[in-house]
Amino acid sequence: MFEELPLFPLQASTFAGQVDALYFFLVAMATFFVVLIFGTVIYFTAKYRRRSATERPPPIHIDMRLEILWSIIPLILVMISFGWGASLFVHMSQAPEDALELRAVGRQWMWKLQHPSGAREINQMHSPVGKPIKVILASEDVVHSFYVPAFRIKMDVVPGRYTATWFEANREGEFHLFCTEYCGTQHSGMIGRVVAMKPVDYQRWLTSQAGEEPIAVSGERLFQQLRCETCHQTTSTAQGPALTGLFGRQVKLESGESVLADEAYIRESILNPHNKIVAGYRPIMPTYQGQISEDALHQIIVYLRTLGRAPEEKNPS
Ligand code: HEC
Numbered sequence: 627m628f629e630e631l632p633l634f635p636l637q638a639s640t641f642a643g644q645v646d647a648l649y650f651f652l653v654a655m656a657t658f659f660v661v662l663i664f665g666t667v668i669y670f671t672a673k674y675r676r677r678s679a680t681e682r683p684p685p686i687h688i689d690m691r692l693e694i695l696w697s698i699i700p701l702i703l704v705m706i707s708f709g710w711g712a713s714l715f716v717h718m719s720q721a722p723e724d725a726l727e728l729r730a731v732g733r734q735w736m737w738k739l740q741h742p743s744g745a746r747e748i749n750q751m752h753s754p755v756g757k758p759i760k761v762i763l764a765s766e767d768v769v770h771s772f773y774v775p776a777f778r779i780k781m782d783v784v785p786g787r788y789t790a791t792w793f794e795a796n797r798e799g800e801f802h803l804f805c806t807e808y809c810g811t812q813h814s815g816m817i818g819r820v821v822a823m824k825p826v827d828y829q830r831w832l833t834s835q836a837g838e839e840p841i842a843v844s845g846e847r848l849f850q851q852l853r854c855e856t857c858h859q860t861t862s863t864a865q866g867p868a869l870t871g872l873f874g875r876q877v878k879l880e881s882g883e884s885v886l887a888d889e890a891y892i893r894e895s896i897l898n899p900h901n902k903i904v905a906g907y908r909p910i911m912p913t914y915q916g917q918i919s920e921d922a923l924h925q926i927i928v929y930l931r932t933l934g935r936a937p938e939e940k941n942p943s
């Protein structure tokens with residue numbers, strides 16, 4: 627609708643129209659009340675100004691109906707904004723299960739991306755139109771923020787943890803990718819582009835990126851190179867628990883609690899193994915903090931996930 631105006635970025639994802647609609651609703655509501663309130667203030671200032679030094683206004687009696695009316699109407703409007711905003715927020719925070727997963731790492735001052743097939747890119751993100759795409763984000767140094775205005779998505783990238791965002795592009799084209807969290811002297815140069823293309827073109831592009839192995843294969847190789855295997859075999863040993871089927875399962879901890887084995891848990895288990903000890907095991911796993919890059923962690927986690935999910939995760943009923 628506002629595409630001719632250079633003020634507004636293109637609407638290139640399924641979210642864009644919805645985000646804009648909410649935005650314009652809020653702007654329209656705010657404008658309406660600003661005009662109404664300031665207009666009334668100015669008008670009444672003139673109308674009821676003091677006309678003589680001895681003038682005393684008559685006492686005012688409260689009209690309850692009016693009081694209730696101007697409490698209820700704002701309440702309804704605020705609840706509409708809240709409900710609308712919250713449902714859109716929840717929708718935008720939950721990537722569909724079948725989303726294609728891209729893994730990204732932000733660092734001073736570039737974006738590194740890897741596709742499930744292994745294809746890597748720097749400051750570029752090729753993606754198919756009409757498919758949900760989830761981007762799992764990690765930072766190697768400071769806080770960055772992954773921002774694609776045309777998709778109306780923005781997600782902070784925080785060192786020490788994963789964050790994620792998703793989108794479904796609804797038109798082909800090239801769109802800006804910005805870092806929108808000040809991250810050092812060359813922050814303004816931390817820009818890239820998203821190339822949204824037809825699914826067939828995306829497949830063609832993937833095959834043209836020869837020489838890369840799938841993320842899970844790199845992860846498996848790292849698992850061997852880092853000698854995780856000495857303690858983690860396919861069956862549980864006195865040394866370490868089997869990691870098959872770990873992802874998505876509830877893990878019993880030595881402390882008596884149980885935790886869901888999601889990506890955050892697996893990440894923590896590798897970097898700070900002593901934070902959460904699996905019940906029945908001794909805390910002998912060394913920390914890999916500082917020895918595994920964010921890229922490598924992504925790969926190991928993808929590999930561990932391919933070792934199977936817990937049955938209840940596989941068939942949600
Ligand atoms: C010296 C043996 C040893 C090595 C080497 C080792 N681990 Fe562990 N690991 C353990 C033990 C013991 C536990 C269970 C106790 C705990 O939670 O720390 C464990 C727990 C884990 C868990 C949590 C498992 C669960 O069931 O919740 C993960 C994930 C994990 N390790 C991954 C790795 C990866 C990846 C590597 C290689 C980079 C690795 N480990 C290397 C001994 C080891």
Ligand SMILES: [Cu+2]
Binds near residue numbers: 769805806
């Ligand atoms: Cu940045």
